[in-house]
Amino acid sequence: MNVRSSDSYDALLVLSFGGPEGHEEVRPFLENVTRGRGIPPERLDEVAVHYHHFGGVSPINQLNREIIANVERELTQRGMDLPVYFGNRNWLPYGTEAADQMAADGVKNALVLATSAWGGFSGCRQYQEDIQGMVRHLEEQGKEITFTKLRQFYDHPRFIQQMADSVRESFGKLPAELRAEARLVFTAHSIPTAADNASGTPEDGPLYSQQVREASELIAQAAEIADFDLVWQSRSGSPEIPWLEPDIVDHAVDLNEKGQKALVVCPVGFISDHMEVIWDLDSELMEEAEKRNMLVERVATVGPSESFAALVVDLIEEVELKRTIEKLGTLPARGCTVNGASCAEGCCTIRKRPAA
Known part of the structure; x- marks a missing residue:
């Protein structure tokens, strides 16, 4: 029988970048990624070639689904009954869609794994802004979920x-x-x-x-x-x-x-x-x-491994069980934050990327 180690959190959201899964999705996806940055159309055409070379399919969504399946197995092995949801910034399934489903399922207090190990605007701050957008999206419908982003894990x-x-x-x-x-x-x-x-x-x-x-x-x-x-x-x-x-x-x-x-x-x-x-x-x-x-x-990337799934559940247990944060590096820790708050004062303050 699965036993929750704590009843403080009731879901995990895997929040990622997103990618097209067909030729017809490539251009709309790239327009989402670059919206407001003044990217000329010919530059999008150049980048689109990369995706069309692989059938218009980015591997990222399927890879994230594999990560989720591995995390679900690891949660089960540790006796934790925590449903896992999937949302993206730039393409289906969008984070707001995941938030809608979570609200419909009665989720109130969710953890968020951003699929980036790093600080910085793209690696951290944009995910905080995605969370803020999901909070506003739910508030407009009279709904509320508290989202806690798990810490950066580059030195786990x-x-x-x-x-x-x-x-x-x-x-x-x-x-x-x-x-x-x-x-x-x-x-x-x-x-x-x-x-x-x-x-x-x-x-x-x-x-x-x-x-x-x-x-x-x-x-x-x-x-x-x-x-x-x-x-x-x-x-x-x-x-x-x-x-x-x-x-x-x-x-x-x-x-x-x-x-x-x-x-x-x-x-x-x-x-x-x-x-x-x-x-x-x-x-x-x-x-x-x-x-x-x-x-x-x-060298192979870490995501598909069982070790990475164990890392994710370690991060969950750090919050659930108030475990001591495991880290090997010497840089200041960037910890969990709630509803899109910055992980540290003055960290990742840039708001707009230069136009490419």
Whole structure:
């Protein structure tokens, strides 16, 4: 018999970015993502090609459904009866639709897992704004649900260990003669440097890039690898606007020209194989590497693993059971917040991204 460890929370909402699941959905989805940013139509046409190359389907929705199924099994194994809902910011099923269903089901006090490990506007603040939008949506109907967003988890022991195990597995796939000289390269989604600076405070520095750096250091240490590079990918902004650099493909070319023959590339910034992973890494990077006769092993993302499901339920138990927060990093903790409140004073204060 399933037994709730506490009756304070009555649901979990997995809140994500969203993605199209057919050719006809690609353009409306991209218009949702870029609304209000002044993106020219020809830029949307360029990005749409990435999706059409894969049948108009982003893998993100199905990957999130797999995460939810794994989390449901983990909840059952731990004796927790907590229904799990799914909502997106930019495409079906929308977060507001999930909120409607939750209200109809009698949910009053829900936990929220945002499918991002990081701070910053895109990784954290926008999810807080999504929650605020769901609260307003329900209030307009005379309904109310309290939403508590689970903390950032980039330095959770399970996240670090699973990524380290996957890094070691990728090194093991290389020919024996190349393993010792292969270079470990971590990559995450680039953002404008102004947005990175606004993710933290002047005293503490940019939160997003520091978190990615610290996670990379912890993973490399756990994998017993002494040296690595941290680079960025998926830039979409105007050339006149500074973004985090270097780009993964540019960096791979530079390394190869200096004699590097093999890379292990770890997409630490992504929970699952999103479009950015399968296009920028599995397509563009691999094509460039093949031209140069350079071997690249791409590390698996953490999302589909049982370990990640256990991590999610750990986060739930931290709130439900008031457990001590498990973290390996040294940066200030960014904890749970209610109804879209900021996780810390001055954190993720940027309100608009520069137009791409």
